[in-house]
Amino acid sequence: MRVKQIADALDISVDTVRYYTRIGLLVPxxxxxxxxxxxxxxxxxLRFILSARSLGFSVNDxxxxxxxxxxxxxxxxxxxxxIEKRLKETEQRYQDMHELRERMRLATSEWQNKPDQPPTADTICHLIEGFTALKS
Known part of the structure; x- marks a missing residue:
């Protein structure tokens, strides 16, 4: 099979096939x-590689x-x-993203009725610099 044929067979791009070939995971x-x-x-x-990637395995893994x-x-x-290591990492990223989402919601709510202000000698954007969640 040529590059295009293997790509078509697995419904992926030829660039994906070339990438895995270039890094040595495929040796045609x-x-x-x-x-x-x-x-x-x-x-x-390649089917194995794609499945592993879909489960969060890195190229080095x-x-x-x-x-x-x-x-x-x-x-x-x-x-x-x-996979246990990747799961722990994913759970931590999920927790971090959840906390970020909550800070963003709080900021959106807190900034809703605050006026726009130009930068000063001490501030660039008073909304960000005065955000209370950053001080905790």
Whole structure:
């Protein structure tokens, strides 16, 4: 398969295929004229990469999993460890975003009836600099 064919088969862009090839997650065969040809095993590998990415695995995580599996070791312990780490990180980001949303709501409410003011020698925007939630 050529780049376009593998991209079409997996409903992704050719740039995505080229990216994973460029960083070494896919290693296609090369013909005598320099064209890259992807085997059915590459389709399987790319499908795995896409699935792992959809679960939040980083490129480095995927490299680690692929190295483990290429040594005929079960990558499942690595997968479990990494997904637990990613889940904790995601939960923390979620909490941080929730707190940010609440600060934004508070700011919107607090600023609703405040007048516009030009900058002064001491302030750039009195709304932000005077926001009470930042002082806590």
């Amino acid at each position: 065969n090369r013909s005598h004229n320099g064209y890259k040809y992807y085997r059915p095993a590459d389709v399987t590998r 995927i490299k680690e999993i692929l190295v483990t599996s290429s040594q005929t070791n079960a990558p499942c312990p690595t997968v479990r460890r990494v």
